[in-house]
Amino acid sequence: MNKRTHKSADPLGGARYINRLNKIKVLNIIRSSESPSRADIAKISGLSAPTISRIVDDLLTEGLAREIGEGVSQGGRRPTLLKFSDRKNFIVGIDLGTTNIYGVLTDFEAKIIAEVNTPTCVQEGFASVMRRTSDVIGSLINEPSVKEKRIYGIGMAVAGLINRTRNIVEFSPDFHWHNVDIVEFLSRDHHYPIIFDNVTRVMAMGERWFGLGKQFKNFICVNVGYGIGAGIIIDGKPLYGPLGMAGEFGHITLNKDSLVQCDCGNFGCLEALASGNAIARSAKTRLADGERSILFDQCGGEIAKVTAEMVAAAAKQGDALAWNVFDRAMEYLGIGIAALINLFSPEAVVIGGGVAQAGDILFEKVRKTINARSLKMISSNVSIRPATFGLKTAVMGAVSLVLNEVLSLNHDKGLARS
Numbered sequence: 001m002n003k004r005t006h007k008s009a010d011p012l013g014g015a016r017y018i019n020r021l022n023k024i025k026v027l028n029i030i031r032s033s034e035s036p037s038r039a040d041i042a043k044i045s046g047l048s049a050p051t052i053s054r055i056v057d058d059l060l061t062e063g064l065a066r067e068i069g070e071g072v073s074q075g076g077r078r079p080t081l082l083k084f085s086d087r088k089n090f091i092v093g094i095d096l097g098t099t100n101i102y103g104v105l106t107d108f109e110a111k112i113i114a115e116v117n118t119p120t121c122v123q124e125g126f127a128s129v130m131r132r133t134s135d136v137i138g139s140l141i142n143e144p145s146v147k148e149k150r151i152y153g154i155g156m157a158v159a160g161l162i163n164r165t166r167n168i169v170e171f172s173p174d175f176h177w178h179n180v181d182i183v184e185f186l187s188r189d190h191h192y193p194i195i196f197d198n199v200t201r202v203m204a205m206g207e208r209w210f211g212l213g214k215q216f217k218n219f220i221c222v223n224v225g226y227g228i229g230a231g232i233i234i235d236g237k238p239l240y241g242p243l244g245m246a247g248e249f250g251h252i253t254l255n256k257d258s259l260v261q262c263d264c265g266n267f268g269c270l271e272a273l274a275s276g277n278a279i280a281r282s283a284k285t286r287l288a289d290g291e292r293s294i295l296f297d298q299c300g301g302e303i304a305k306v307t308a309e310m311v312a313a314a315a316k317q318g319d320a321l322a323w324n325v326f327d328r329a330m331e332y333l334g335i336g337i338a339a340l341i342n343l344f345s346p347e348a349v350v351i352g353g354g355v356a357q358a359g360d361i362l363f364e365k366v367r368k369t370i371n372a373r374s375l376k377m378i379s380s381n382v383s384i385r386p387a388t389f390g391l392k393t394a395v396m397g398a399v400s401l402v403l404n405e406v407l408s409l410n411h412d413k414g415l416a417r418s
């Protein structure tokens with residue numbers, strides 16, 4: 001059922017609402033167009049010249065737009081061209097991973113000004129991980145190379161099931177967290193708006209804002225790292241589902257007879273068969289059973305040290321065990337993605353995350369499996385490609401969470417300045 005637009009009984013309230021919508025429209029035109037003039041904005045928006053003048057003046061005062069000189073005259077005065085943001089505006093993006101906490105400070109064009117990478121040390125527990133995250137945020141905010149800056153917010157990508165009503169991580173199998181409140185913890189040190197979401201959806205949002213979204217409105221971002229998830233973008237919007245938990249692609253059962261238990265408790269989940277964790281575990285089990293492989297020498301006989309990255313590298317070198325482990329995992333991944341393609345008929349599927357860094361060896365098997373296991377009429381038009389920003393996709397998505405608030409003019413409710 002569609003929600004009906006609420007109209008205020010107060011006529012002035014109604015006018016304010018329209019003004020706000022117009023301002024959002026103009027701001028988005030300035031961001032998405034190539035240096036438009038006020039006349040260009042009038043043409044695109046259909047708004048009157050005085051309305052645009054007033055809105056642009058506001059945006060210039062607020063630092064959300066800047067004038068960048070004059071364009072070519074169409075007869076009469078040369079028009080002044082506009083750009084998004086006055087260059088004093090910044091965003092902190094955090095990719096809170098199980099191995100590393102990766103943080104960036106970017107401007108509004110998502111150009112990275114500074115970055116920090118530090119080990120997560122999950123085993124030390126939630127409070128310790130939060131303190132480390134807080135330190136990363138602190139060092140980015142205090143980045144000395146930019147003297148004058150307004151921080152509009154902190155965007156974060158977190159692995160786990162997010163309860164959007166309570167704004168907490170309800171369950172994270174990767175971190176072994178239950179009902180943790182990230183915002184409450186980090187707000188003790190940092191008085192900025194903090195927006196977080198599930199890492200895979202955040203990656204999809206990064207693609208939507210800065211990568212694939214320029215070309216496609218319907219696509220799926222599959223994240224294959226320690227775990228597996230899918231961020232589904234339909235008509236330019238992320239799919240949340242009523243609980244905000246849609247896209248748990250890793251926890252669909254692909255082998256009902258599997259004895260491998262997933263972190264979620266089920267047996268035979270895609271994540272238990274094809275994630276980085278699963279690839280490493282499968283190789284370790286077979287090495288422990290005495291199978292021969294160059295992996296044994298590469299880990300110095302310490303089987304526990306074998307990683308998915310090592311398996312992918314050994315597979316590329318032609319090692320039979322490594323090849324078999326990786327190939328089987330990618331077949332499961334391909335079967336899963338074939339189902340996604342049949343269900344959602346996307347224009348593209350991007351595959352990101354640590355395991356996707358293996359490159360061709362992954363994409364060849366996945367493409368082959370999709371061809372064999374999906375409906376050709378649908379899948380033949382689907383572009384299967386690596387994530388646009390590689391391992392930076394999640395952090396770019398985290399930045400986009402804040403930018404989305406800025407462009408919806410939500411920032412004025414809670415903006416803090418450094």
Ligand SMILES: [Zn+2]
Nearest residue numbers: 251262264269
């Ligand atoms: Zn599972």
